[in-house]
Amino acid sequence: xxxxxxxxxxxxxxxxxxxxxxxxxxxxxxxxxxxxxxxxxxxxxxxxxxxxxxxxxxxxxxxxxxxxxxxxxxxxxxxxxxxxxxxxxxxxxxxxxxxxxxxxxxxxxxxxxxxxxxxxxxxxxxxxxxxxxxxxxxxxxxxxxxxxxxxxxxxxxxxxxxxxxxxxxxxxxxxxxxxxxxxxxxxxxxxxxxxxxxxxxxxxxxxxxxxxxxxxxxxxxxxxxxxxxxxxxxxxxxxxxxxxxxxxxxxxxxxxxxxxxxxxxxxxxxxxxxxxxxxxxxxxxxxxxxxxxxxxxxxxxxxxxxxxxxxxxxxxxxxxxxxxxxxxxxxxxxxxxxxxxxxxxxxxxxxxxxxxxxxxxxxxxxxxxxxxxxxxxxxxxxxxxxxxxxxxxxxxxxxxxxxxxxxxxxxxxxxxxxxxxxxxxxxxxxxxxxxxxxxxxxxxxxxxxxxxxxxxxxxxxxxxxxxxxxxxxxxxxxxxxxxxxxxxxxxxxxxxxxxxxxxxxxxxxxxxxxxxxxxxxxxxxxxxxxxxxxxxxx
Amino acid sequence: xxxxxxxxxxxxxxxxxxxxxxxxxxxxxxxxxxxxxxxxxxxxxxxxxxxxxxxxxxxxxxxxxxxxxxxxxxxxxxxxxxxxxxxxxxxxxxxxxxxxxxxxxxxxxxxxxxxxxxxxxxxxxxxxxxxxxxxxxxxxxxxxxxxxxxxxxxxxxxxxxxxxxxxxxxxxxxxxxxxxxxxxxxxxxxxxxxxxxxxxxxxxxxxxxxxxxxxxxxxxxxxxxxxxxxxxxxxxxxxxxxxxxxxxxxxxxxxxxxxxxxxxxxxxxxxxxxxxxxxxxxxxxxxxxxxxxxxxx
Numbered sequence: 133x134x135x136x137x138x139x140x141x142x143x144x145x146x147x148x149x150x151x152x153x154x155x156x157x158x159x160x161x162x163x164x165x166x167x168x169x170x171x172x173x174x175x176x177x178x179x180x181x182x183x184x185x186x187x188x189x190x191x192x193x194x195x196x197x198x199x200x201x202x203x204x205x206x207x208x209x210x211x212x213x214x215x216x217x218x219x220x221x222x223x224x225x226x227x228x229x230x231x232x233x234x235x236x237x238x239x240x241x242x243x244x245x246x247x248x249x250x251x252x253x254x255x256x257x258x259x260x261x262x263x264x265x266x267x268x269x270x271x272x273x274x275x276x277x278x279x280x281x282x283x284x285x286x287x288x289x290x291x292x293x294x295x296x297x298x299x300x301x302x303x304x305x306x307x308x309x310x311x312x313x314x315x316x317x318x319x320x321x322x323x324x325x326x327x328x329x330x331x332x333x334x335x336x337x338x339x340x341x342x343x344x345x346x347x348x349x350x351x352x353x354x355x356x357x358x359x360x361x362x363x364x365x366x367x368x369x370x371x372x373x374x375x376x377x378x379x380x381x382x383x384x385x386x387x388x389x390x391x392x393x394x395x396x397x398x399x400x401x402x403x404x405x406x407x408x409x410x411x412x413x414x415x416x417x418x419x420x421x422x423x424x425x426x427x428x429x430x431x432x433x434x435x436x437x438x439x440x441x442x443x444x445x446x447x448x449x450x451x452x453x454x455x456x457x458x459x460x461x462x463x464x465x466x467x468x469x470x471x472x473x474x475x476x477x478x479x480x481x482x483x484x485x486x487x488x489x490x491x492x493x494x495x496x497x498x499x500x501x502x503x504x505x506x507x508x509x510x511x512x513x514x515x516x517x518x519x520x521x522x523x524x525x526x527x528x529x530x531x532x533x534x535x536x537x538x539x540x541x542x543x544x545x546x547x548x549x550x551x552x553x554x555x556x557x558x559x560x561x562x563x564x565x566x567x568x569x570x571x572x573x574x575x576x577x578x579x580x581x582x583x584x585x586x587x588x589x590x591x592x593x594x595x596x597x598x599x600x601x602x603x604x605x606x607x608x609x610x611x612x613x614x615x616x617x618x619x620x621x622x623x624x625x626x627x628x629x630x631x632x633x634x635x636x637x638x639x640x641x642x643x644x645x646x647x648x649x650x651x652x653x654x655x656x657x658x659x660x661x662x663x664x665x666x667x668x669x670x
Numbered sequence: 671x672x673x674x675x676x677x678x679x680x681x682x683x684x685x686x687x688x689x690x691x692x693x694x695x696x697x698x699x700x701x702x703x704x705x706x707x708x709x710x711x712x713x714x715x716x717x718x719x720x721x722x723x724x725x726x727x728x729x730x731x732x733x734x735x736x737x738x739x740x741x742x743x744x745x746x747x748x749x750x751x752x753x754x755x756x757x758x759x760x761x762x763x764x765x766x767x768x769x770x771x772x773x774x775x776x777x778x779x780x781x782x783x784x785x786x787x788x789x790x791x792x793x794x795x796x797x798x799x800x801x802x803x804x805x806x807x808x809x810x811x812x813x814x815x816x817x818x819x820x821x822x823x824x825x826x827x828x829x830x831x832x833x834x835x836x837x838x839x840x841x842x843x844x845x846x847x848x849x850x851x852x853x854x855x856x857x858x859x860x861x862x863x864x865x866x867x868x869x870x871x872x873x874x875x876x877x878x879x880x881x882x883x884x885x886x887x888x889x890x891x892x893x894x895x896x897x898x899x900x901x902x903x904x905x906x907x908x909x910x911x912x913x914x915x916x917x918x919x920x921x922x923x924x925x926x927x928x929x930x931x932x933x934x935x936x937x938x939x940x941x942x943x944x945x946x947x948x949x950x951x952x953x954x955x956x957x958x959x960x961x962x963x964x965x966x967x
Contacts, residue, residue, distance in 0.1 A: 213909065214894055240892040244912040245905045250889065257801045441913055553738075 198291050200234040204508045206262040206515055207238055209254060211270070212562045214241040217532060217555030224528055229518070235511050239561065255280045258505045262512035265565055266315045266499045273496065273601030276309040281501040282509050283312040291510040292517035303495040309601050316516060317495035320567040323588050324493055325484050326379050326456030329465065332479035334360065334452060342479070343453070344486050346384050346421060353430050356452045367451035368431040369438040372626040373618070379456035380418055381409070383483045389491070389597025394614060394652045395622075395644065398660070400489075403596055403669050406657040410622075410649070411641045419625055419633045426628030435627050449473065456483065459584040467577050482584060490588035494598030498565040519566045526571045530563050532556030538573075545573035600663045607655045610648030617643045701946075708732065708935035715931045731936030741894070741902065742940060748816070749899040753880040756817040760876045761869060763822050768830030769861050774840055783831070790824045803890060815890045816898065820879055826872050833868035834861060881945065899941055906934065 215221075218239060226236040242250045251270055254261055266272040266281075275281065288296040295316065296304075303317045328343040330352060335342065338359045343349035353365040368376060378391040388398040395410030409415050425431065432438060443465045445451035457465070459482070466478040484490035500516055502509045518525045531538050531545060537556040539546050547554055558575065559567075574582075604611050621640035630636035641649075664670070703720055711726035718725055735742065771779050771786075793799075809815035838861055846856045862869070887901035897905070 213905070214892075216894075241894075243888070243905050243908070245888050245901070245908040247912070253797065253800050253889070256797065257804060259801075259804045439911070441910065 198233075198510055198514050200511070202234070204235045204511050205238060206235055206508060206512050207240060207260060209240050209242065209261055209264040210562055211242050211244070211247050211251070211265055213243050214239065215532075215556045215560035217537070218561070221528060221532065221556065221561070224533070225525060228524065229515060233511060233514055233518070235508075235515060237515060255503055255505075260505050260507045261503045262506045262508055263500050263516055264503055265562075266496075266501045267565075268494065268496050268598050272315060272499065272501070273309055273599075274603065276312075276314040276501075277601045277603050280504060281314040282504055282506060283314060284316070284502065284513070285313050287502075287509055287513055288313070291513040294521050295513070295517035298521050306495045306599055307499065315496070315499035315501040316513075316520075316565075318498035318565045318567055320498075320569050320572065321492050321585075322460070323482075323484075323490055323585055324458040324460070324497075325482060325490055325588070326382055326458060327462065327480050327482035327484075327584075328453065328455070329446065329457050329462050330453040330479050330481075331356075331446075332477040333475070335479065336477075343481055346380070349453075349455070350421070350425070353425070353453065354428070357428060357430065360452065363449075364431060364445065364451045365453060366425065366430040367440075367442050367445045367454050368435050369440055369442060370436050372435065372623055375442055376422065376455060377418075377626045380422065382456065383486065384418060385409070385414055386487065389595060393602075394611070394649065394656060395618075396653055396656055398597075400487075400596070404661065404664050406653075406660055408649075408653055410644060411637060416633060416637060419628070419637065422626065423628040423630070423633055433629075436623065436629075443468075446478070447472070449476070459581045459588075463577060463581045466580070480584065482588060484588055484591060489591050489593040491595040492588075492592055494595040496598050498567075500565050516566070520568050523571050526566065526568050527573070529561050530559055530567070530571075531573060532560060540573060543573075544576045546575070596664075596667075596669050599667065600660060602656065602659060604655075607648065607652045610652045613647035614644060614649060614652055617647045704935050704938055708932055708939050710932055712932040728932070731932035731934075732940070734933045735936050735940055741897075742899075742937070744895045745897050745899040745902040745941075748813075748896055749881060751813065752816045752883075752898065753877055755813075756820060756880045757873055757876045759817070760821045760826075761873050764826050764830050764872055764876075765834075765862060765865065765869060766857065767822065767827045768834050769857050771827070771831045772835040773843070783828070786824045786827055800889065810890050811893050811896060813896075816883070816886050816896075817880075819886060820876070820883065823879075826875060830865075830868060830872055834865050837865050837868065903937060903941055906937070 218241075222237070222239055229235050229237060242254075248270070251264075254264065255275060266275075299317060299319055303319065304313055307313060307315050307317050328349055330343055334340070334356060335352065338355050340352045340355035341348045343352045356363060356365040374391065381387050381392075382390060385397065386399045386401060388400045388403055392398060392409070395408060395415075397407045397409030397412065397414065399405065426433070426435075442454055442457070443461070446454060446465055447469045449469075459480070462478070462480045469476055469478055482490070502512050506512055519529060520526060527534070532554075533556075534540065536548065537554055537560075538548060538558070545558060547557060558573075617640070621636075621643050624630050625633070625636050625640060702722060706722055706724050707715060707720050708731050709727060709729070710721070710724040711728040711730065714724070714726040767786075770776055771783050773779065794802075803809050803815060803819070809818070842860060842864075843856055846860055851859065882900055884898060884901035884904045887896070887898040888904075891897060891901075
């Protein structure tokens with residue numbers, strides 16, 4: 133009798149210790165979770181199958197106009213975190229929608245935690261959703277190609293003629309995937325092209341050149357390093373692909389758009405020539421420059437462990453420059469910096485001025501689609517029409533309640549209180565997609581951005597990259613393997629941490645080739661050339 | 671002989687104390703760092719990094735957290751409710767399952783045990799599970815969804831089963847039966863009191879799992895007022911990471927302010943503090959429960 137009890141209590145003690153320790157290993161668990169999620173792409177990569185299985189409820193309405201005889205509740209999904217006062221706004225919106233459309237809406241937010249995975253689940257699980265945000269960075273093209281969304285071509289004239297007329301025809305054409313419209317694009321024209329961000333006051337003080345290209349930028353950084361030894365010349369963090377490599381290629385290599393996947397290179401001026409950037413002399417030259425920057429100490433040696441945002445060190449004065457940022461975010465950074473250090477100045481030099489042309493955002497960049505699983509697509513579209521074209525709906529969901537959340541003075545938007553006390557900030561619902569230029573209110577500080585936009589307007593050229601919808605199913609396995617290789621072998625190169633660039637590139641290329649680089653690049657190239665031929669891009 | 675043993679004892683004591691002290695310090699230092707950072711002026715953290723003694727002392731972090739405490743408080747409420755309800759319900763079901771599965775007169779006990787064990791090896795995966803809960807059970811935005819999935823785990827059922835089997839001899843069941851007790855009475859008058867140490871362990875497991883859970887909130891909760899505490903924290907960190915990762919090309923601009931370093935740390939203290947203080951006191955009871963079980967029999 134004694135023996136088993138002893139072992140049991142021993143077992144229990146071990147378990148207790150285990151339990152106590154497991155409390156400390158939270159981050160480890162997280163990684164496990166991510167790994168297992170990443171390991172099952174096959175289950176989630178086919179939203180079309182499960183989506184098409186759900187019934188299509190669109191056929192029941194009468195062909196002329198909108199049938200509002202039955203009350204419905206619409207499920208509206210947006211990314212990010214909901215504003216604090218969302219409940220109040222939702223109630224206000226529902227009061228109007230109830231009487232005008234016989235519909236109520238529920239605004240749902242995914243939060244930024246694992247948003248991409250949740251987005252995938254929302255579209256593939258077949259749960260009824262009526263409106264969902266789409267963008268190039270949420271893989272709109274891929275999802276549309278797989279049939280996750282409802283085609284809107286026939287619904288538009290019936291449910292929302294006003295919206296159809298409001299969005300220009302060329303925008304409708306631009307968002308078409310395989311000849312069908314799947315999303316309602318935003319019509320606000322903006323630029324999210326990069327530009328050098330640098331401390332203008334220091335540039336003046338030490339008489340340094342204005343950064344216009346990589347060479348002058350390096351000269352500027354050299355000057356900072358020499359004169360301000362305590363300062364880190366360049367702000368950089370662990371995401372060296374997005375924040376260093378992609379930006380570097382944008383200014384230096386005339387990329388068609390980006391980020392280009394799988395080490396592929398395509399130039400804006402020669403869009404039909406697809407080459408492998410990985411392993412090219414062009415890459416070697418770029419990496420040599422980055423390695424030199426690393427050796428000169430422009431950014432930290434442990435850059436792959438830096439988890440700061442790019443902007444934070446600029447605001448606090450720890451770093452002097454950023455390789456690239458878009459006009460809007462540059463403006464935010466400048467405002468934040470000047471609120472604590474009014475005597476500092478921040479300069480901006482847009483890449484388009486150097487490259488000779490600027491591409492405004494593609495219509496795909498912000499939009500709303502109706503998933504296949506929607507039970508009330510017509511009412512959803514009619515409601516979305518209200519959100520965009522009806523001033524009451526639009527301003528309520530973009531800026532909150534006038535007098536409570538904001539005031540308008542001389543045509544400028546002004547927030548009441550500050551961002552912690554105010555329950556609904558400007559564009560508090562992340563309403564990038566239903567911005568309507570006619571109703572938009574801007575903070576006075578936005579004038580700076582408008583100036584930059586006006587400058588870029590003069591040299592604008594169309595974005596020929598974002599309309600391309602890649603279908604990676606033929607090389608899905610190789611694609612996943614390649615991602616791993618890039619993380620493991622290319623990131624240290626991107627960070628300038630490999631002593632011998634030649635050798636480092638050779639090893640990385642060998643590994644990439646083993647992972648199936650050629651098959652992936654060939655597949656991508658074929659699809660790209662089909663796309664350029666179909667759209668007459670030369 | 672005796673002297674030599676003493677020598678060894680002293681040596682053993684010195685070594686074990688040193689090891690434990692080093693381990694304790696290794697566990698405590700990060701906490702100290704967090705506490706110190708939460709009391710430091712944010713500018714100082716950015717400029718000089720983390721230090722054990724705040725370079726510029728400030729309560730600003732805590733002031734910001736408590737300026738609008740309702741989010742933290744509601745997260746606390748949700749986590750407390752799910753932990754208490756989930757642990758109690760879970761214990762009830764797990765002990766019942768364990769009790770039934772170890773009864774020799776239950777003919778299909780092995781089949782059922784295997785069935786439960788089987789689920790630890792093979793599962794449907796994330797997507798079917800998600801579909802089940804959102805589409806068929808329709809549990810989004812309910813307290814049920816925060817409690818229900820974690821209620822019973824195969825591992826704990828098997829643990830409980832084995833514990834009851836070793837702690838309660840079959841003869842005890844028989845004699846109780848002869849005295850006129852029915853199966854349920856045996857369960858709550860005999861099995862439950864005798865398996866207290868096991869219940870304590872399983873209860874601790876359950877409570878920890880509920881307290882530390884964030885994944886269920888992440889998947890199934892849209893209403894910010896129903897976020898669990900851990901998810902509330904985790905989401906703040908993730909938002910910052912999202913902003914960091916999204917390149918300028920996405921054009922995403924977020925209205926809200928990013929919490930400063932010192933606010934983040936203050937929030938971590940506010941969120942973990944109470945449970946940290948509670949833990950040592952509660953743990954004494956668990957240890958007591960364990961030793962009671964060990965001495966008896």
